[in-house]
Amino acid sequence: MTFSIDRAFLLEQCKAALAQDVFNYHTDKNISLIQMMSMKGKAFATDIPVITEYFSLLDYVLEKQSEIGTLPITVDGEILINRLQTAAYRxxxxxxxxxxxxxxxxxxxYxxxxxxxxxxxxxxxxxxxVLLLPFTVESHESIPFLLPDWCAAFYVxxxxxxxxxxxxxxxxxxxxxxPGDWTxxxxxxxxxxHCPVSKALAGAEKERP
Structure with a gap:
């Protein structure tokens, strides 16, 4: 299936993730991502506030953004962090x-x-x-879904x-x-x-026992 990460797709994914009642999943076949997390046990349920925040922030930013631009990338394949504005990028x-x-x-x-x-x-x-919240697109039965990744980055x-x-x-x-060192x-x-991580990687490698 050919598709593009455009504003309409992202808004649709935000609505699908946030609109459902987390506690009303017994008869609804089209459960949301947040509902699914609540069904998978306590360890996964603790991630619900974070996932809700991911999609809520994305939805808020999209209300003020008309088009989804591509990431500003250097010739070395890294994001130009100092060029980023509050926006969603694909x-x-x-x-x-x-x-x-x-x-x-x-x-x-706040x-x-x-x-x-x-x-x-x-x-x-x-x-x-600048805070970077990554999402990945995965297809199931040829239908694309937007999923929050398990880590994020903050650049002071x-x-x-x-x-x-x-x-x-x-x-x-x-x-x-x-497995191993989560950092x-x-x-x-x-x-x-494409996040710049070379300095952080070098520091983390030095701290390994």
Missing amino acids: SEDNKQCLLAIAVNEGELG IAHWVADRIRSVRVSNMPG DQNPDTCVPIITLQSVLTNNAI LSALHRLHSY
């Missing part, structure tokens, strides 16, 4: 979407409370910068050398979905979205 292959949210000092916890709460350092979460002062990886979906830690796994995953 990848060239229409398989990924990144929501960028620029924040001033002390704003992150704009993205649940995501900010996953940052280990309160000092870092109060700094200005929109500096590409200051990547702070965030494990937003904590269920991946409790069900052993990530390294998150950085490699973010790299697949």
Whole structure:
């Protein structure tokens, strides 16, 4: 199925994820992503506030955005972090979407409370910068679905050398979905979205025992 990550597709996905009643899934065959999470047990249910925040923020940004542009990429294949504005971006292959949210000092916890709460350092979460929330597109029976990825990134002062990886979906830690060092796994995953992570990777490698 040929499709494009355009505004209409993203708004439809937000509506599908958020519109259903989380507790009314017994007879509804077309359950939402959030309903599905509530059915999979306590470990997955703890991710519901974060997933709701992902889609709520995306929906809010889309209300003010008329078109979905492609990510500004360097010749080395990395996002130009300092060029990002608060907006949704798509990848060239229409398989990924990144929501960028620029924040001033002390704003992150008010704009993205649940995501900010996953940052280990309160000092870092109060700094200005840009938050990147990645989504991936997966097809089931030729129907594309937008799914939040399990990690996100925060760049202090929109500096590409200051990547702070965030494990937003904590269920991946409790069900052993990530083998080994989760920080390294998150950085490699973010790299697949063209996020600049070389400095952060070098630092994480030095800290390994």
